[in-house]
Amino acid sequence: MATMKAVVIHTAGGPEVLKLEERPIPTPITGWVLIRVKAFGLNRSELFTRQGHSPNVRFPRILGIEAAGIVESCPGNEFQKGEVVATAMGGLGRDFDGGYAEYTCAPVKNVQAVKAGMELGWEVFGAIPEMLQTAWGSLFTALRLKREERLLVRGGTTSVGLAAAAIARNHGAYVASTTRREDRESMLKEGGAHEVILDHGAIAGKINEKFDKVLELIGTTTLEDSMLCVKPGGSVCMTGMVGNKWSLDNFSPMESIPTAVNLTSYSGGSEDFTATPLNELARQIKDGTIQIQIGKVFHLDNIVEAHRTMEENKAGGKIVVLT
Incomplete structure (x- = not known):
């Protein structure tokens, strides 16, 4: 055998x-x-x-x-x-x-x-394969990202965060990515972010303009703060859990979700993988359009x-x- x-x-x-x-x-x-x-x-x-x-x-x-x-x-x-x-x-x-x-x-x-x-x-x-499926699906299936919208990638130095920033910028969105480390700013900007926000757990109070969409990759440890970063009518997509915490403590939807802010999630499955245009994305990587x-x-x-x-x-x- x-x-x-x-x-x-x-x-x-x-x-x-x-x-x-x-x-x-x-x-x-x-x-x-x-x-x-x-x-x-x-x-x-x-x-x-x-x-x-x-x-x-x-x-x-x-x-x-x-x-x-x-x-x-x-x-x-x-x-x-x-x-x-x-x-x-x-x-x-x-x-x-x-x-x-x-x-x-x-x-x-x-x-x-x-x-x-x-x-x-x-x-x-x-x-x-998985990185682009998750990034693509989060942006376009869950968040329905449109050109010229403002996107915040919470957890920008993760592999999915880097891919999402590149794809979103190529799509015509304005992209801000977060990181805990100042020395990652150049990497994030080279990867597609227009703006880098230093993130020590609470950023809603220091952003100048709220976002249309937020891709939440850190997870429940920053989710409630991320919902405060969104304009009315905007959306937050919970995709990642690099913060290693699985649930919210004493979550109260009426208090935690701001009025008119939408909360969704993305986990991906067979249909989501086959719907991801991997061949086209691979060509864009080869051409240097996506890094x-x-x-x-x-x-x-x-x-x-x-x-x-x-x-x-x-x-x-x-x-x-x-x-």
Whole structure:
């Protein structure tokens, strides 16, 4: 039986619980596609799962909610062998084994052919499936961002925040991004932000003009303050939780949500992934219209170090793992 290298988690814990093992290469059935994984990005949801905060994920499990690679086989012929593809979400790495491996199986409905992917190289292409889906979906599905609107990206130095700023600016919006660190200002402006706001937890009192839309990536620790940054009729989209807090304490909607401010969320699913124009976005990255911030690149053998870097917020951009 042919085998592959795979990162398997058997019990929750620190980065060291991720074990590199030999596993059988999965066999796809009709409706699924076997992908030879070339690269994948790391995501904080995988960190939360590793720490034991995803009770619906059963161990042992190969983590990884996204992957970029080449079609190895597809019984239903929806994809041809050798096609360059990406997959994300839809249960990958949670309901069934994911992208932390040399091969992964995914439902065909959750796979996109991305011809422009190879023009980017695996380090860049591997960074974009989940990151761009989340950024695109948050901006245009949840927030319905329009040209010339004012957008605040709360948590601007996250990989999704950087991608969202680039996409929104390219779309014609005015973008302000937040960061806790002064030394990140130039990076944020190079990535697409017109304005950078230093964020120590409360910024509503120091902004000069309120925003039409807010993309909330820090989470519940700043959500109520973000709602105070929005014009009447504007919207806040809760997408990220890098603040590592899952719920609001003593949340009172009548007191916390300002009059005429809309609160929504974005989590993404199979339909959202296939609706994301990945090929077009990849071309814009290749052309330099959209800039993507790659933080650090690791090999599959160094997955423990990669997770530790993510947990300690030391990447400065999206972490990518090559197989």
